[in-house]
Every structure is written in C-alpha cells, then in structure tokens.
Amino acid sequence: MSLYKVTIIGSGNWGSVVAKLAAVNTLKYPSLFDYKVYLYVYEEIVEGQKLSEIINTTHVNVKYLKGHILPDNIVAIPDLFKACVGSDILVFVLPIQFIPNVCYQLRYRVKKTAIAMTMIKGFNVEDGRLSLISNTIRRELNVPCAALMGANIAEGVIREEFCEATIGCNDLQHSEIFKKLFETKYFRIRCVPDEETVEMCGALKNVIALAAGLVDGSRAGSQNTKATIIRLGFVEMIEFCKRYFPNTRLETFFESCAIADLIASSYGGRNRKVAEYFANEPEKTLAELEEEMLQGQKLQGPITAANIYSILERESEVEKFPIFRAVHLTMIKKIPVSEFMLCVQNHPQHSIL
Amino acid sequence: MSLYKVTIIGSGNWGSVVAKLAAVNTLKYPSLFDYKVYLYVYEEIVEGQKLSEIINTTHVNVKYLKGHILPDNIVAIPDLFKACVGSDILVFVLPIQFIPNVCYQLRYRVKKTAIAMTMIKGFNVEDGRLSLISNTIRRELNVPCAALMGANIAEGVIREEFCEATIGCNDLQHSEIFKKLFETKYFRIRCVPDEETVEMCGALKNVIALAAGLVDGSRAGSQNTKATIIRLGFVEMIEFCKRYFPNTRLETFFESCAIADLIASSYGGRNRKVAEYFANEPEKTLAELEEEMLQGQKLQGPITAANIYSILERESEVEKFPIFRAVHLTMIKKIPVSEFMLCVQNHPQHSIL
Numbered sequence: 001m002s003l004y005k006v007t008i009i010g011s012g013n014w015g016s017v018v019a020k021l022a023a024v025n026t027l028k029y030p031s032l033f034d035y036k037v038y039l040y041v042y043e044e045i046v047e048g049q050k051l052s053e054i055i056n057t058t059h060v061n062v063k064y065l066k067g068h069i070l071p072d073n074i075v076a077i078p079d080l081f082k083a084c085v086g087s088d089i090l091v092f093v094l095p096i097q098f099i100p101n102v103c104y105q106l107r108y109r110v111k112k113t114a115i116a117m118t119m120i121k122g123f124n125v126e127d128g129r130l131s132l133i134s135n136t137i138r139r140e141l142n143v144p145c146a147a148l149m150g151a152n153i154a155e156g157v158i159r160e161e162f163c164e165a166t167i168g169c170n171d172l173q174h175s176e177i178f179k180k181l182f183e184t185k186y187f188r189i190r191c192v193p194d195e196e197t198v199e200m201c202g203a204l205k206n207v208i209a210l211a212a213g214l215v216d217g218s219r220a221g222s223q224n225t226k227a228t229i230i231r232l233g234f235v236e237m238i239e240f241c242k243r244y245f246p247n248t249r250l251e252t253f254f255e256s257c258a259i260a261d262l263i264a265s266s267y268g269g270r271n272r273k274v275a276e277y278f279a280n281e282p283e284k285t286l287a288e289l290e291e292e293m294l295q296g297q298k299l300q301g302p303i304t305a306a307n308i309y310s311i312l313e314r315e316s317e318v319e320k321f322p323i324f325r326a327v328h329l330t331m332i333k334k335i336p337v338s339e340f341m342l343c344v345q346n347h348p349q350h351s352i353l
Numbered sequence: 354m355s356l357y358k359v360t361i362i363g364s365g366n367w368g369s370v371v372a373k374l375a376a377v378n379t380l381k382y383p384s385l386f387d388y389k390v391y392l393y394v395y396e397e398i399v400e401g402q403k404l405s406e407i408i409n410t411t412h413v414n415v416k417y418l419k420g421h422i423l424p425d426n427i428v429a430i431p432d433l434f435k436a437c438v439g440s441d442i443l444v445f446v447l448p449i450q451f452i453p454n455v456c457y458q459l460r461y462r463v464k465k466t467a468i469a470m471t472m473i474k475g476f477n478v479e480d481g482r483l484s485l486i487s488n489t490i491r492r493e494l495n496v497p498c499a500a501l502m503g504a505n506i507a508e509g510v511i512r513e514e515f516c517e518a519t520i521g522c523n524d525l526q527h528s529e530i531f532k533k534l535f536e537t538k539y540f541r542i543r544c545v546p547d548e549e550t551v552e553m554c555g556a557l558k559n560v561i562a563l564a565a566g567l568v569d570g571s572r573a574g575s576q577n578t579k580a581t582i583i584r585l586g587f588v589e590m591i592e593f594c595k596r597y598f599p600n601t602r603l604e605t606f607f608e609s610c611a612i613a614d615l616i617a618s619s620y621g622g623r624n625r626k627v628a629e630y631f632a633n634e635p636e637k638t639l640a641e642l643e644e645e646m647l648q649g650q651k652l653q654g655p656i657t658a659a660n661i662y663s664i665l666e667r668e669s670e671v672e673k674f675p676i677f678r679a680v681h682l683t684m685i686k687k688i689p690v691s692e693f694m695l696c697v698q699n700h701p702q703h704s705i706l
Contacts, residue, residue: 151580161574162694164581164703175706188703221514223621227504228517231613238607250603254591260584263616268576341515350517350541 003031006181007038007087009102010094011055011076012297013154015039016065018093018119020158021182023071029180040083041076042094052076068158080105087111089181092137093119095298099133103140115174116145117167121202122300125307128314130244134199144171146178147195149202149257151264152187160186166257167191168198190255196245197252204240205262206301207308208233210327211340212266213275220341230266232347233323234259240308240321270294271301279337286331302331322347356384359534360391360440362455363447364408364429365650366507368392369418371446371472373511374535376424382533393436394429395447405429421511433458440464442534445490446472448651452486456493468527469498470520474555475653478660481667483597487552497524499531500548502555502610504617505540513539519610520544521551543608549598550605557593558615559654560661561586563680564693565619566628573694583619585700586676587612593661593674623647624654632690639684655684675700 006026008019019039026033041052046063054062055076059069077083084090084106094102099120116137124131134145150165157163165182167189169175175191183189192198211233215226237258241248252258266272274289281289290299305328312318318325326343329335335343359379361372372392379386394405399416407415408429412422430436437443437459447455452473469490477484487498503518510516518535520542522528528544536542545551564586568579590611594601605611619625627642634642643652658681665671671678679696682688688696 151577151584153575153577156575156577159575161578162581162698163574163577164584172706179706185698188698188700190702191706221516222506222509222512223617224504224506224509224516225514227613227617227620228515228609230616231504231517231607231609234612235607253607254584254588256581256584259587259612260580263583264576264580267580267620345515345538345541347541349543 003034004088004177005034005038005086006089006091007040007084008091008093009040009080009084010092011039011041011061011064012094013064014119014152015093016061016070017154017157018091018182019074020070021184021187022091023074024184025181027071027073032177032180035073037074038083038087039074039076040080041078043078050078052078065154065158081109084110088114089177090114090116090143091119092116092133096120096122096124096133096300096303099136103136107140110141110143112142114141114143115177116141116143117178118145118147118199119149121149121206122304123200123203123307125310128310130307130311132196132199134195144174146174147199147202148178148182149198149261151256151260153264153268157187162186164188164190164256164260166198166255168195168252168257169193170195192249192252192255194249194252197241197248198255198257200241200245201237201253201258201261203300203304204237204308205258205265206269206271206299207305207324207327208237208262209265209269209271210275210301210305210331211323213272214279214327214330214337214340216272217276217279218337218340226266229323229344230262232344232349234262235349236321236323237262240324243317270297271299274299275301275331278331282337305331320348356387357441357530358387358391358439359442359444360393360437361444361446362393362433362437363445364392364394364404364414364417365447366417367472367505368446369414369423370507370511371444371535372427373423374537374540375444376427377537378534380424380426385530385533388426390427391436391440392427392429393433394431396431403431405431418507418511434462437463441467442530443467443469443496444472445469445486449473449475449477449486449653449656452489456489460493463494463496465495467494467496468530469494469496470531471498471500471552472502474502474559475657476553476556476660478663481663483660483664485549485552487548497527499527500552500555501531501535502551502614504609504613506617506621510540515539517541517543517609517613519551519608521548521605521610522546523548545602545605545608547602547605550594550601551608551610553594553598554590554606554611554614556653556657557590557661558611558618559622559624559652560658560677560680561590561615562618562622562624563628563654563658563684564676566625567632567680567683567690567693569625570629570632571690571693579619582676582697583615585697585702587615588702589674589676590615593677596670623650624652627652628654628684631684635690658684673701
C-alpha cells in the first residue's frame with residue numbers, strides 16, 4: 001500500500017499546532033503515512049523574509065506561533081496547488097472567508113481518493129439556508145469530509161497540556177486513519193459517527209462563549225448566573241442541531257466537541273474575553289475591540305450569531321432561541337448590554353413545569 | 354382546602370436562603386400556603402444571645418447569613434418537634450450527619466399526608482450499599498420525598514442574581530406545589546420526574562469539583578485540561594447513575610442540577626477552592642485546610658468520594674471510574690497530586706475509537 005500523503009491547509013496558530021500533531025504521528029506510523037507533512041502557507045513577508053522560508057529554515061512560525069519549534073518534517077509551501085497535489089489527506093484549518101476561493105482553486109485538482117477534514121469553527125448561509133463548511137468541501141472537491149473539534153485552545157495544545165478532541169466521521173476506516181494522524185498521549189481523540197453535530201458544535205459554542213463574556217462583563221451575576229447561561233445556551237445548541245440536522249445524536253453533546261469546548265470557551269476563549277470588554281466599553285464598536293485585542297485575528301462568534309439569527313428569522317423561530325437572539329442583538333448594539341439578561345429570564349425552558 | 358404549612362429544617366446559609374424563597378412565595382400564594390414559614394434552628398449562643406431569638410427579632414441570621422434581612426414571616430424555632438408538628442411540607446437542608454437523628458426524632462410524629470424534600474448534597478453507605486438521603490426520609494417518616502438541586506451557591510441566590518434549580522419529583526401534583534413554593538423571578542425552576550438522578554447529581558458533582566480544584570492547584574494544564582477533566586467527570590457521573598439507578602434519564606443531565614451545578618462548582622464552589630490549596634500545601638491535611646478556610650463548614654466532596662470508592666470497590670468497578678478513584682486516593686494522600694493527571698490520561702473513554 002502506498003503511504004498517505006498529508007497536507008494541512010492553513011498555517012495560523014491552530015494550523016501550526018495541528019501540523020505538529022500530524023508530523024509527530026507520520027514519524028510514529030512510517031508504514032501508514034509519508035513522513036513529510038505539507039503545510040500550505042498564505043505567504044506573508046515578516047521582517048523582510050518570506051514566512052514559508054522562515055518556517056522551513058528555523059522551524060518556527062514566527063508570525064502565529066512564536067517561541068515553539070515545530071518538527072522538521074513539516075514542509076511549508078506557499079503555493080496552494082503544489083501543497084495539495086497528490087495528497088491523500090487534506091486538512092482545512094484556515095479562516096472561513098478563504099474557503100470558497102481555496103475550494104475553487106482546488107476543483108478537479110485533488111486526488112479522487114483523497115479524504116478531507118475541516119477544523120473550521122463556523123458555517124455559511126447560502127440562499128438563506130445553513131450550509132456547512134464540510135458541505136462546501138464535499139461539493140467542490142467531490143471528496144468525503146470529516147470534522148475535528150474540541151476543547152483545544154491552541155496555546156494549551158502546543159504546551160502539550162492534556163486535552164481531548166472529537167472527530168466526527170461517518171466512515172469507520174477513515175476514523176481510524178484520522179485518529180492515528182492526530183492522537184498523542186496528551187491529545188486524546190474520540191471518533192463519533194455524527195459529522196454534522198461535531199462540526200456544528202464547534203461553531204455554535206462561540207455564540208454561547210459571547211453570552212458568558214457578556215455575563216462576566218456586565219457583572220449581572222456570579223457563578224450561578226454564568227452556569228445558568230451556559231446551560232441554557234447548551235440546550236439551545238442541542239435544539240438548534242435537532243431542528244436543522246434531524247439525525248443528530250444526543251450522546252455527541254457529551255463529547256469534547258460539545259460540552260468540553262463550550263466550557264473551555266466560556267471561561268478561557270477569545271470570544272468570551274472580547275464580549276467581556278464589549279460589555280464594559282459601550283462607546284467602542286466590536287471592530288475596534290477586535291483590532292485592539294486580537295492582533296489581526298477575527299472573532300467567529302459574532303458572525304455565527306448573525307448567521308444563526310438570519311436562519312431563525314427566515315423560519316420565524318427566533319423566539320425559541322432567546323440566548324442566540326439576545327447575543328446577536330447585543331453584539332450589533334440593537335439592545336443594550338443591560339437588557340441581555342432580561343431576554344433570557346423568561347426562557348421557554350422555564351415555562352415547562 | 355386548608356393551607357399548606359411549611360417547615361424548613363436547617364438554618365445554615367443555604368437553609369436561610371431557602372427559607373427566604375419560601376417566605377416570599379407563601380405571601381404570594383395566600384390561598385395555597387400558610388404565610389408563616391417555620392425554620393428549625395439548631396440552637397447556638399451568639400454573642401450571649403440565642404440564635405433563634407436573634408433571627409425572630411432582627412430577622413438576620415447573624416451566624417450563617419450576615420448582612421441580609423430575611424422576610425419577617427419566617428419563624429425560627431429551636432425545638433425540632435414544635436417546628437414540624439402539623440406541617441404539610443418538610444424541607445431538609447441540614448448537614449448530612451444530622452439526618453439519622455433528626456429522622457429518628459420525627460418518627461411517627463409528622464403528618465401522614467406531609468410531603469418532604471431534600472436539599473442535602475450527599476448520600477450514605479449502609480451495609481456497603483448506596484443509600485439516598487431521600488430514602489432515609491421516606492423510610493423513617495413514611496412520606497414521599499423529592500429533591501431540589503442546582504447551580505445555587507447561596508451567596509449568589511441571596512443577592513437575587515439570576516439562576517435556576519431543578520426539582521426531581523415523580524408526582525406531578527407535588528411538583529406544582531414545590532415550584533410555587535420556591536420559584537421567583539430570579540430563581541427559576543424546572544421539575545423533572547427523575548428524583549434519584551437529581552439527588553445523585555447534587556452529591557456527585559462535588560467530587561468532580563475537587564478534581565477541577567486539583568487541576569487548578571497543580572497547574573497541570575490550562576482551560577483545555579480543566580474542561581477535559583470536567584467532561585470526563587460528567588461522563589463518570591452519568592455512568593455511575595446508570596449503573597446504580599437503571600431508570601435514570603439522560604435528559605436530566607442537561608438540567609441545572611447536573612451540567613450547570615457541575616460548572617458552577619468546578620469554577621466557584623468551596624470544594625474546588627479547598628482542593629486547589631490542597632494541591633499546593635502538601636504538608637497540610639485536608640482537615641487542617643477545612644478548619645483554616647471554611648469557618649466551621651465541612652466539605653461534602655471528600656466524604657462523597659470515599660463513599661463512591663467503597664461502593665465501587667465492593668463491586669470491583671473502581672477501574673471504570675478513573676476520576677472518582679483518583680480524587681479519592683489523592684484526597685486521602687494515597688497518591689501524590691502529581692499523579693492525579695496520570696490516572697486520567699488513560700481513561701477508558703479514550704480506548705473507544
């Protein structure tokens with residue numbers, strides 16, 4: 001059997017960490033994987049030098065993952081086609097807005113037997129309907145696409161702190177390959193045959209993390225209140241998945257992609273942090289805070305909240321999801337932060353005996 | 354119809370807060386409840402005066418809930434029998450070790466039509482078997498017994514910060530009465546017909562809160578690691594309930610009594626806090642830390658962990674619950690804190706594909 005060739009598409013901080021995990025495992029399983037891991041780098045000039053060249057010579061991603069030496073079997077390539085040609089495993093881990101163009105460039109140019117994976121935490125709205133990133137990849141490249149999500153804030157994973165991830169993959173053989181490619185002693189993986197739910201959880205939890213940040217920032221309550229908002233948000237995540245993906249499995253919500261990622265993001269993630277400041281800086285716009293706080297990175301939560309809102313509005317179901325609704329309207333300043341809590345006090349959950 | 358007479362048995366900080374909730378609602382529903390709420394106070398002398406008299410004259414529980422004025426329709430009574438005679442609703446909210454004696458004193462002396470509720474977060478082991486507090490109450494007093502649990506750290510509830518609670522009650526009519534007795538605008542209640550699970554969650558989450566504290570204290574990892582421990586602990590809570598209460602409902606774990614209380618306790622509760630110090634003070638015993646940190650209160654988590662361990666050991670099932678096991682062995686200093694994380698890295702959850 002020929003060896004699986006692996007390409008990571010995207011070299012931000014999470015992409016670089018993922019490349020490290022893969023590069024460790026291609027060495028661990030030499031009879032399964034080609035030992036080189038190809039990393040597509042969107043070329044940038046950093047202090048007069050090309051980022052791809054810096055990575056290939058110093059093995060440090062000086063722009064997005066300073067201070068960490070990456071395995072030297074990672075090969076950075078600034079040409080998308082060259083990075084992906086002949087690859088058996090394509091891992092998408094780049095900002096959501098680049099996906100259409102990247103898929104367009106790769107059309108008819110990837111191996112027919114390739115398998116793909118998305119690690120992107122978001123989804124699109126096409127013609128008013130929810131469209132998963134994995135669906136775009138499947139449709140454009142004509143390959144199967146799994147999803148990896150979990151409580152995986154990049155800084156913790158690169159420090160090799162113990163954590164887990166969930167792979168949503170409906171094909172058992174592909175699950176085995178993906179698990180071998182990414183699992184390490186400190187990064188444990190569970191595979192579940194529920195691709196859509198795993199992918200959706202990664203997107204939806206960012207909205208609840210914003211809600212948690214608004215509670216923190218507005219000092220609307222202590223641990224009880226925050227835990228309540230996280231729980232009600234979790235219930236909305238489940239109801240939303242059930243509504244739009246009828247095959248969703250309740251068990252999946254107990255996996256790292258769901259409950260653990262929700263907790264980690266609601267206490268430690270960047271959506272929570274920016275929302276906390278947002279609640280305290282009424283004169284500043286979200287865009288201003290992003291620029292001040294995120295060094296060029298963008299928040300996914302507000303975009304996801306807007307997408308959810310537009311989908312729910314089209315179906316006249318906004319009222320069933322008070323937290324999703326209140327987060328979106330608060331973040332676009334249609335309601336003041338002080339009203340955020342009022343919106344959730346009469347959650348439909350409470351009208352049930 | 355005669356009015357329901359209500360007695361709260363126990364006047365610690367949570368008992369006092371619960372008495373306030375009830376006292377507000379007996380006034381709100383005058384056609385349902387006797388407006389007086391009777392509060393059994395274990396008599397203590399505070400600065401030369403009887404605690405029950407202080408409460409009845411100043412309406413402040415100066416010992417356990419300083420700085421908060423309680424409704425004046427709360428009547429403190431230091432005699433257990435007098436507090437309970439003729440009562441229709443008996444709410445048990447006192448330290449677990451007092452339950453056998455209190456039930457013994459009340460045998461044959463409560464109304465035959467009375468209904469009971471436990472808010473005690475723990476369980477007993479009798480003849481090596483798990484025995485719920487509600488079972489003791491049912492057996493000794495021959496009345497039905499529901500449970501109220503949730504993300505309800507007392508200090509937040511007394512400040513009227515928004516939160517929720519779950520009532521586990523298998524009788525729909527009783528559920529309605531209890532909801533009316535305790536629900537307020539800021540303290541929302543859901544009732545579920547799953548008494549045992551609601552009660553068990555209140556006890557089990559304290560053990561996972563200890564685990565969260567050990568992670569915090571030993572700096573074994575960041576948000577990812579902590580979220581992972583909470584998730585794996587949550588899965589053990591579910592598996593434990595399934596194993597010992599086969600009728601447990603998976604939906605109940607999404608309620609405030611389960612996921613929300615687990616989160617609140619793992620970030621804000623006293624078990625978490627003491628475990629964090631415990632990890633950093635290897636020369637101190639748990640008893641010393643309790644005395645230094647808790648002003649006379651006792652931790653329930655270590656007792657529950659020991660109870661779980663003894664039950665699992667009897668059934669040779671300890672290995673299936675690595676977090677429950679590791680928490681108990683760490684808290685009794687049979688394994689050093691540094692080994693705590695090792696115990697959970699090979700959790701059986703990870704051996705599944």
